[in-house]
Amino acid sequence: MTSRRIVFAPDSFKGSCAAADVARALAAGSGAVDPVLRPMADGGEGTLGAIAAAVPGARHTPVRVTGPRGLPVDAAWLWLPPTDDAPQGTGVVELASTSGIELLGDERRPWDASTLGFGQAIAAALAHGVSRLVLAIGSSASTDGGTGLLTALGARFTDAFEVSIAPGAAGLEELAIADLSRLRGLPEGGVQVLTDVTSPLLGSAGAAAVFGPQKGIDDVARADAALGRLVDALRRLPGATLAETAARHADPEAPGAGAAGGAGYGLLAWGAELVPGAARIAELTGLREAIAGADLVVTGEGAFDGQSAVGKAPGVVAALAAEAGVPVALVAGRIAPGADMSAFARVVSLTDLAGSAEAALTEPERWIEAAGAML
Structure with missing residues (x-):
């Protein structure tokens, strides 16, 4: 010994x-x-478990969401006790356990998997009244640019006939109008997004080109063009509200915008901040100390x-x-x-x-x- x-x-x-x-x-x-x-993580699968094991008083809060297949999934988000900068606690939500590729098993749903369930879990944490959100976005099953999660938070994405688009990358191909008038605001302590990916949204180093094939996408150019329609729709917003202004100025070239099939970009459009996952988890767990x-x-x-x-x-x-x-x-x-x-x-x-x-x-x-x- x-x-x-x-x-x-x-x-x-x-x-x-x-x-x-x-x-x-x-x-x-x-x-x-x-x-x-x-225990450590970088924003992918296992992030909740790593943080829960290291933070005294952390509490799992069960939630049922719509998984990447469109079927119910039992998951949980993590509540962290109050701190000076988060007096009502921090909510940690993991994409892997709500909209992750592991939930598909050996199946792949390249064109219709979405991040809706991830957004539903985020909405549940907000309804609980947390002061701050920490979102782990590794291991995504979809390439939907975050439209699924934003839909769960109140946004609406429609085609030229003002009919809601289908889930996933296929729905983005029909996208004409983005409506953020009912999008929920960020908690007062803000939203930090954990990722170890630095890819932009579009292009040869973007979400479709780099990560699409592992999700089953066999036409990278088609998926990349679909994500481009999302950028165009957000840039056409009138900018009459803070939410619209934030979305209009979301940078598809920002490092990490292409993370999780473009969910990084969708969260930037919401007003969230992208941060290196492992470094932020080290802070949350008190590793330096x-x-x-x-x-x-x-x-x-x-x-x-x-x-x-x-x-x-x-x-x-x-x-x-x-x-x-x-x-x-x-x-x-x-x-x-x-x-x-x-x-x-x-x-x-x-x-x-x-x-x-x-x-x-x-x-x-x-x-x-x-x-x-x-x-």
């Missing part, structure tokens, strides 16, 4: 182990006395590659540890050849430890615990 102060701040090992479970397994393997668990005075920090994720050190959870954790002068170790399911390991004092690959990726995936917690023992 050891009396050293060790902070465990891993992301989830996607598809095999949630971040909170990874942190517990690493701590158990290490034999640390009073380990400090700060936890690292201060620690002897070691352990982070990790399922697959560590060249992008992991830039904006993703391991990179954010490593930067905070370096700032505090604390060594940091990495545990990953697999490590890509050529990945930069210079920030880490020690690195453990579960694939190497278990002998193969298949073995590591079959019993992930066993091998994560073994990695903790090695460290």
Whole structure:
């Protein structure tokens, strides 16, 4: 056993182990006395669980919404206790659990999946009276430019005959008029949107081109043109209200506007702020304060590659540890050849430890615990 102060701040090992479970397994393997668990996320699947595990008094609030198939989905949003800048608490809503691609299983709905359910969960948090919203928008199933979520918040999108458009990217192809006259206002503490994506809405680096194929879109140009119709409709708004003015000036070129099939752009049109997901989650969970005075920090994720050190959870954790002068170790399911390991004092690959990726995936917690023992 050891009396050293060790902070465990891993992301989830996607598809095999949630971040909170990874942190517990690493701590158990290490034999640390009073380990400090700060599971991480970057705005995708598992964000609610990571924040709930680290924030005392966090409370899941059940909500039933319309999922990406158009069928009911039981989900929850997370209420965080009051703070000076959010006296009625903060609501955290996760797109992955309401409108996420994981909810489709092996199916893909490239043209009619929407973010309606995500917007319904946001509306539920607003109805509860929260002072601030934090929205995690990773793992989207749709490419609807956020029209689904904005519809749930009171906006209306219609065709040339003033008939409401169909859900998803297919509906955007018929979009002619955007009406924000009944769009709900932001809470007084504002809305922060967590994402690790910096893509613009349109073009070769945009939502349709980069993320459309993984959602089943086989005609990127068609989907990109549909998203362009949304930009055109918002720019035609008269600007008579604050909501219309914000939407007119939403920048489709803004980093992150293309996140979640353009939901980032839809949220910008609402007046929300896009922020780096992992860094904001570190703030919400008090990771910097936890690292201060620690002897070691352990982070990790399922697959560590060249992008992991830039904006993703391991990179954010490593930067905070370096700032505090604390060594940091990495545990990953697999490590890509050529990945930069210079920030880490020690690195453990579960694939190497278990002998193969298949073995590591079959019993992930066993091998994560073994990695903790090695460290």
